[in-house]
């Protein structure tokens with residue numbers, strides 16, 4: 001039976017992820033990332049049986065609203081991820097939405113089974129989907145790190161990856177984001193300790209503390225909430241995406257989010273900021289959008305003094321995120337840093353741990369899965385090279401069993 005992988009997006013950049021696997025005449029699509037629509041130029045050969053989402057980050061679900069309706073196929077995701085996908089689809093979407101928990105599987109075509117393996121990443125509800133074909137398993141490995149002590153949810157299911165390896169893995173599509181970094185990615189417990197240490201260090205300031213992280217990083221937001229309370233400050237979540245994810249997290253029973261004031265709309269944010277100003281800024285820790293200095297997000301507006309609360313001397317800003325390496329983000333963030341400095345705001349940067357595997361984790365995954373074929377993804381063309389070197393050191397060969405693909409190519413796995 002002919003098996004092919006179509007590398008639609010995410011093979012020349014970090015973002016815009018979409019991959020299709022064709023087994024005979026059946027096609028399964030994995031992820032539909034933001035800004036992807038322009039690169040999906042041609043129809044997929046074969047009948048699309050399912051569109052599967054690995055997790056709720058926008059570079060994996062952000063094009064669902066544009067692309068999902070092109071295919072007459074169910075959308076499949078974990079319950080948490082599906083809530084995020086629904087937000088992208090809008091009310092017009094009429095297709096089937098199917099949820100499946102990590103650790104479960106379902107038939108999706110003739111001799112095809114889809115399985116979700118639980119992984120740990122910088123959002124909750126993340127899985128590595130596995131497509132079981134007659135020629136072996138295709139493991140879609142975007143995105144994860146190996147966290148054995150996560151602050152929310154279960155550790156990564158390494159036992160299942162080992163079992164898949166023993167049964168035979170035909171191909172492994174891998175997240176190469178941090179493949180060029182040595183060592184292993186620390187777990188989220190380390191990030192929580194850094195958050196705690198940083199916040200205790202600035203706890204006695206007379207001003208307000210504003211912390212910013214990825215709204216989708218539910219574990220990190222929960223750490224900020226918890227550590228805010230530990231230092232005697234009331235946490236308030238501010239910004240549209242903070243509200244979206246906090247509401248979803250509360251819906252799925254994460255208790256940290258239940259009693260936290262959360263404001264998404266501009267009017268709601270202003271109301272909360274007036275309360276902070278009136279009741280005393282030294283009593284609050286604001287968890288706000290804007291770590292990438294997006295102009296309309298909350299933190300940049302506070303820095304530009306466009307809100308009821310303007311940041312100034314005595315206030316502290318904590319960045320619990322990295323700058324996404326893109327020229328626009330870098331320029332915006334540098335401008336935000338200069339503005340904060342001019343206003344006399346103290347800044348604590350880099351209070352963060354990545355959600356992606358480094359070299360040690362990649363080697364661990366190769367040992368567990370022993371895939372016949374490797375398909376590196378989720379990086380620029382240059383960024384994939386460290387992963388190729390790491391694979392070659394383990395006996396893989398470029399062009400033979402490591403396929404470095406551009407967007408829009410097809411790799412034949414079995415004929």
Ligand SMILES: [Zn+2]
Nearest residue numbers: 055057121143
């Ligand atoms: Zn991700």
